[in-house]
Amino acid sequence: MTEPRVEAWSPSHEPARKRLRTSHACDICRSRKIRCDGNRPCATCLASDQDCAYGSEASSRGKTDLVLDGVLRIEQTLRELNSTITAYSTLGGRQASCSSPTAHATTTSYVDSPPAIDTASSRTSHPQIQTPISGAPPDRGANGAFENAVLDSMHTSTTESVLQWHHFDGFPSLRNDYTPIFQLEQSRPALSMKIATVYPYVTSEDVDSILDSFQQNVNFWYPTMSLRQLDRARAVLNSGATSEDSIESSISLLTMALGCASQATAGLEATVELTDQELRWRTSRRQMGDVYFDVALKKAYNAHLSVSSVSAQCLFFVALYFAFLTRPLQAWEYIGATAAKCMMLLSYPPEGDTHEDRERTRRIFWACYILESDYIAELSASPVSGISRIESSVPLPGSYNTHPLQQEEEQSSLYFLACISMRRLLNRVHHLLYASGSGAAIDTSRFPYIVAELQHQLDEWRNLLPTSFAFTMDTTPTTSAASGFLRQRYLTCRSVIYRPYLMWLLSGSRGGNDDLSASAPSNEARRSCKACLDACLMHVLNLRGFPQTVLVDTWICSLSMACAMLVLLAACRVPSLRELIGPEVLHAGDHLKQFLQRWQRLMGGPRSPSVDQSLRIINAADKFIREAYPASPLDSFALPRRTGDS
Numbered sequence: 001m002t003e004p005r006v007e008a009w010s011p012s013h014e015p016a017r018k019r020l021r022t023s024h025a026c027d028i029c030r031s032r033k034i035r036c037d038g039n040r041p042c043a044t045c046l047a048s049d050q051d052c053a054y055g056s057e058a059s060s061r062g063k064t065d066l067v068l069d070g071v072l073r074i075e076q077t078l079r080e081l082n083s084t085i086t087a088y089s090t091l092g093g094r095q096a097s098c099s100s101p102t103a104h105a106t107t108t109s110y111v112d113s114p115p116a117i118d119t120a121s122s123r124t125s126h127p128q129i130q131t132p133i134s135g136a137p138p139d140r141g142a143n144g145a146f147e148n149a150v151l152d153s154m155h156t157s158t159t160e161s162v163l164q165w166h167h168f169d170g171f172p173s174l175r176n177d178y179t180p181i182f183q184l185e186q187s188r189p190a191l192s193m194k195i196a197t198v199y200p201y202v203t204s205e206d207v208d209s210i211l212d213s214f215q216q217n218v219n220f221w222y223p224t225m226s227l228r229q230l231d232r233a234r235a236v237l238n239s240g241a242t243s244e245d246s247i248e249s250s251i252s253l254l255t256m257a258l259g260c261a262s263q264a265t266a267g268l269e270a271t272v273e274l275t276d277q278e279l280r281w282r283t284s285r286r287q288m289g290d291v292y293f294d295v296a297l298k299k300a301y302n303a304h305l306s307v308s309s310v311s312a313q314c315l316f317f318v319a320l321y322f323a324f325l326t327r328p329l330q331a332w333e334y335i336g337a338t339a340a341k342c343m344m345l346l347s348y349p350p351e352g353d354t355h356e357d358r359e360r361t362r363r364i365f366w367a368c369y370i371l372e373s374d375y376i377a378e379l380s381a382s383p384v385s386g387i388s389r390i391e392s393s394v395p396l397p398g399s400y401n402t403h404p405l406q407q408e409e410e411q412s413s414l415y416f417l418a419c420i421s422m423r424r425l426l427n428r429v430h431h432l433l434y435a436s437g438s439g440a441a442i443d444t445s446r447f448p449y450i451v452a453e454l455q456h457q458l459d460e461w462r463n464l465l466p467t468s469f470a471f472t473m474d475t476t477p478t479t480s481a482a483s484g485f486l487r488q489r490y491l492t493c494r495s496v497i498y499r500p501y502l503m504w505l506l507s508g509s510r511g512g513n514d515d516l517s518a519s520a521p522s523n524e525a526r527r528s529c530k531a532c533l534d535a536c537l538m539h540v541l542n543l544r545g546f547p548q549t550v551l552v553d554t555w556i557c558s559l560s561m562a563c564a565m566l567v568l569l570a571a572c573r574v575p576s577l578r579e580l581i582g583p584e585v586l587h588a589g590d591h592l593k594q595f596l597q598r599w600q601r602l603m604g605g606p607r608s609p610s611v612d613q614s615l616r617i618i619n620a621a622d623k624f625i626r627e628a629y630p631a632s633p634l635d636s637f638a639l640p641r642r643t644g645d646s
Contacts (some may be wrong), residue, residue: 026052149424150388150431151376156441157434157496158380159563163617167506167570174566174620181559182379184609185329194294199242207237207256214259215403217266218320220482221419221548222367223402223412224313225255226356242295247303247311253296254317260289261324261551264602268545269481274598282602290605293321304337309353309360312341316364319371326555326608332375332382339368339385346394359400366397366416370423371552377430378559388427396420414466415482421461422489429454429496441500451528454497462490475538475584481546488549491539492560498532499567505529505577506570521576530580533571536564537581540588543595550599558614561592565621572628586629589622 025036028050036042041052155161160181168174202210211234219225233252236242242249264285274282296318303314319334342365349358369387376382397416403409432450433441440446471478471487478484505521521529540561543549549557568585571577596615600607 026054028052148389148392149427151373151384151427152431152435153376153380153382153384154436155376155380155430155434156436156439157430157499158378159559159566159614160378161380162563162566165503165506165566165570167573168566170573171569171620171624174617177616179609179613181610181613182329182381184613185327188327188609189606191325191327191330193297194291197295197298198291199295200288200291202237204238207234210256210259210263212259213262213266214255217262217547217551218258219402220408220412220415221552222316222320222363223397223400223409223416224316224360224363224367225402226360227401227404228356229310230255245299245302247306247308247314250296250299250302250314251310251317253292253299254314254321257289257292257296257321258317258324260285260292261321262547264289265324265545265547265550268547268550268598268602269477269484270545274602279602283604286602286604289321289324307341307344308350309345309357309364312338312345312364313360315341316367320552323371323552323555325605326603326611328375328379328555328608328610331371332379335368335372335375336385338364339372339387342368343385343387343390346390356400359398362395363397363400363416365394366391366420370419373423373427374553374556377426378556391424411466411468411482415469415486418461418465418469418486419489422486422493425454425457425461426489426493426496429493433496433500441503444504447500451497451500455494458490458493458497473538475541477544481544481548484542484544485546485548487542488539488546491535491542495532495535495539495564495567498528498535501525501528502532502567502571502577506574526580529571529577533568533577533581536567537585537588540564540568541584541591543592545595545599550602554596554599554603555608555611558596558608558611561596562614562617562621565589565592565618565625569621569625569628572625578628585625589618589625592618593622 025038026040026042026045028045029036029042034044036044040054041050044050045052163174163178211230215225215230219230229251232248233255236248236252237256242253264282300314300318303311303318315334315338319331319338322328322331322334342361345353345361346365353361365387368385369391372385372387376384397413397420400413401409402412431439432454433439433447440450465483465486468480469483469486471483471490478487505525543557543561565588568581568588571581572585593615596611596618600611
């Protein structure tokens with residue numbers, strides 16, 4: 001579906017307007033840094049027969065609109081990706097004997113920026129349909145392109161799939177002691193509930209502090225709670241009305257639980273060890289959060305019995321706290337319940353819903369889309385809710401008053417958009433390269449073109465990030481936890497995009513394409529393989545105690561890091577690949593253990609058996625990696641010290 005475009009103005013009778021500032025120049029004149037007369041089309045474009053477009057006028061468009069336009073351009077290009085890839089695959093199949101598949105695919109051109117739309121009327125690049133889940137699922141558009149960024153079940157890019165590579169046959173201990181993730185988590189004792197209902201004693205100052213922490217953390221990453229809701233929760237908590245058996249009471253209690261969890265996990269980015277006093281305070285915050293969650297969970301049935309945006313929000317907050325407790329199966333269950341409620345509300349919008357209700361539903365929908373996809377990335381056999389199959393018909397987040405300061409609210413919205421766009425790209429990467437039965441990762445006539453195009457999309461995503469979220473491609477500390485988390489997402493995506501090159505070189509096979517020969521790889525193939533290994537190593541070394549990682553993604557992070565260590569181990573066994581890996585790999589295992597073990601000590605209580613298993617894999621892989629290198633003083637491989645390191 002093409003994006004809406006602004007109709008061109010008639011060039012013949014339009015008088016030149018007074019030029020107020022450079023932002024009123026057309027895109028062509030701005031890029032060439034020449035004067036523009038402001039007509040549509042302007043004189044320069046008319047003379048050179050160029051398409052004259054005014055894409056970013058500062059007088060009427062804010063930063064959020066500009067970044068949203070960029071996101072929509074990326075998504076439009078992603079929708080064209082499948083058609084482009086199909087064309088290249090066909091061409092590659094016919095010309096495999098005479099053309100190199102490692103040549104970069106021609107990038108698809110961007111459509112013009114869509115005109116600014118009032119955020120209150122639900123900005124979206126797709127038409128609003130009344131019942132998006134009715135009829136056939138819109139997997140493909142009329143041109144054959146994929147409309148939805150779907151991460152199919154049974155894909156082959158999970159940590160468990162990597163562990164099955166034959167390259168680990170020589171390390172039987174990695175598999176002999178391994179238990180499937182689902183089996184480990186399913187066999188855990190159920191979460192114990194307190195027999196008596198206990199309410200923590202807190203002052204109004206404590207309530208303000210905890211709610212502020214919730215707003216600065218959880219409501220920044222997943223901005224679903226409005227200021228009006230937060231003020232109402234504050235009033236309920238201060239009045240002692242939390243004992244009421246209602247959804248409003250549950251929301252207030254869950255907000256406090258997540259606020260306490262935010263306090264327990266804040267400020268862990270540095271590598272310095274916590275003092276005993278700090279550890280005791282964080283432990284007390286976690287325990288208080290558990291008490292609030294215990295009370296809220298007993299009231300959760302109210303949310304199941306109601307169909308509203310607030311009941312969906314209640315279930316979503318329960319899922320987030322189960323993620324904090326590193327109980328992925330329970331988090332998964334509540335994410336699915338939340339997604340089902342959101343899809344029902346989107347299919348049959350209640351007549352009495354306000355703009356705030358509709359926007360809340362959409363934001364919870366997108367938060368579920370991100371989290372469900374994160375879990376499917378590792379639990380690939382899990383049944384999906386179907387939320388990803390309608391995502392192209394659901395508007396992206398619009399205006400919603402979540403923070404008292406406009407700048408903070410804007411940053412939260414931009415961050416949320418960046419996470420949504422990255423998750424959509426990750427889903428397409430997994431689908432196009434690793435989908436069961438149709439993934440191109442093992443097809444040498446297809447994957448080079450797909451890799452080139454996907455990497456182009458990844459670079460565009462990074463280039464569109466606001467300055468406040470920018471990051472460098474090294475191990476330099478980022479300016480904020482948000483940019484650090486986004487860099488980790490970028491590195492994950494980059495490593496998965498280039499992994500087919502590593503898989504092929506590791507296979508030792510020699511196909512019809514000499515450029516991808518494992519025995520004599522081309523320079524392009526070696527560069528692509530190094531890109532995968534560099535991304536894996538930087539992903540490991542850049543791990544920090546980002547609050548979002550510790551609170552929501554500890555379980556996912558542990559598996560992702562175990563996978564990265566396995567990939568590095570497989571490459572270390574091949575001399576020609578080992579030389580592509582930096583010497584910092586000898587410190588990767590210690591770096592990971594330092595953070596993951598600290599997080600587990602902080603969490604206390606029953607530990608996740610799958611996180612423990614990931615730590616064992618990291619330990620074993622680290623040991624085997626060290627054995628692959630000749631004996632030499634480790635001091636010669638010392639990592640540069642970073643700001644904040646002890």
